[in-house]
Amino acid sequence: MLVGDLFQAWELYYAGSSLTALSWGWAAFSDIQETNRRVEQHARHEKALAKAQFASAQQNSFSDYYPTEQDMAYPFRERDELVEVVKTASGGLVDEKATELLKALSIFTHHQLGTMRVRCREVLFTLVDTAIFVGADAKELIATLESIGKTIEQCHDEGSLHRLMINECHQLVDRVANCSNQNRDLQLVEQVKECLRTEYYKDLSINDIASHVGASRSHIMRLFKEHTEQTINQYLTDIRIAKAKQLLLSRSVTETTFEVGFNNTTYFSTVFKKLTGLTPRQYQQQAKQSA
Known part of the structure; x- marks a missing residue:
């Protein structure tokens, strides 16, 4: 009788596990199908936007700008090198x-203007x-990009277009450099805060903190x-x-006096x-009355 019960329980477990596995597999398959559908829909949507943006006000057809097959003559290497210049704020290479x-x-x-x-708009966007x-x-930057787009349309020769692009590249590099400096400053301030939060109980001086974070006293x-x-x-x-309030x-x-520095x-x-x-004593009394 016991063996029969175990066998029946095993059958139920096996059937349940199989159904669970099938359900999970179907759910995963459905998720993959839905993801693929969304990717395809997004691609169609982006293509439609690109057509509207680049072809609507131009005499050239969309295929003149974006051929159906990738043209390896496009200067990807030069573009990527300029992107790296902006990313690293390497002003001397602009x-x-x-x-x-x-x-x-x-x-x-x-040389078709x-x-x-x-x-050029495409490069600036990147x-x-x-x-x-x-x-x-x-x-x-987005507001600036919109303004530059209008200025680009006012360039009537390659020379003026080149000068505009180089100038905008310099400005972008300056923005990134300023941003990098600000980030470094914020990191330094956070280091000082962390030092104070962990070393508050010590007899700290500004010189001690400056030495801890590796910067000058006046700078921090x-x-x-x-x-x-x-x-x-x-x-x-x-x-x-x-901290004293807690102690x-x-x-x-x-005790509290010396424990908090x-x-x-x-x-x-x-x-x-x-x-x-x-x-401090009034605070203690008030805390006892509130308890």
Whole structure:
């Protein structure tokens, strides 16, 4: 009887597992089909947008700009090198790499100004996208891109178009460079904050913090104030008082004083009252009454 029950249970388990596997397989297959459908739909949508954008106001047909088969004569290498210049903010290479790409595009477009304008807009879109990717302001750059597009249409010869493109490349590199500097500054400020959060209980000086983050005293003081609207000492004091509030619930005022980095209970009490409106003992009493 026991063996029969086990056999019946095994049959039920096997049947259930098989149904589960089939259900999972069908769900996965359906997901793949849906994903493929969306990819195809997106591709058709992008193609329609591209046609509307590039062919509507041009005398040339869409196929003149985007042939059905990929044309390997397009200067991909020169374009990618210029993208790298923008990405790395290598200002000294802008003229060289931009000129190389523009010359190659002129040859590729058979010096047809209308087609060249389209290709330049295409390159600028790629460069702006790169700048945004590395952290430049997207809103400003998109607005700039729209403005440049109109300016490109006003270029009546390749020379003016080339000068415009090189100038815009320089501006993009400057934006990326500024963005990189800002990111480095923010990282340094975060390093200072982290140092204060983890070392608050020590007798810290500005020189100690500067040495910890590998920057000069004046530099970190200026940056910290600029990005937090607080001095380093103010930020450190806020951390210490916040920690003191926690410790005072279970420690004496004297113990708390030294555990949060103060060397004098009188000074600690003065600072605590200034920031909380209560002395440490009043804070303890209030906490007990609220408990």
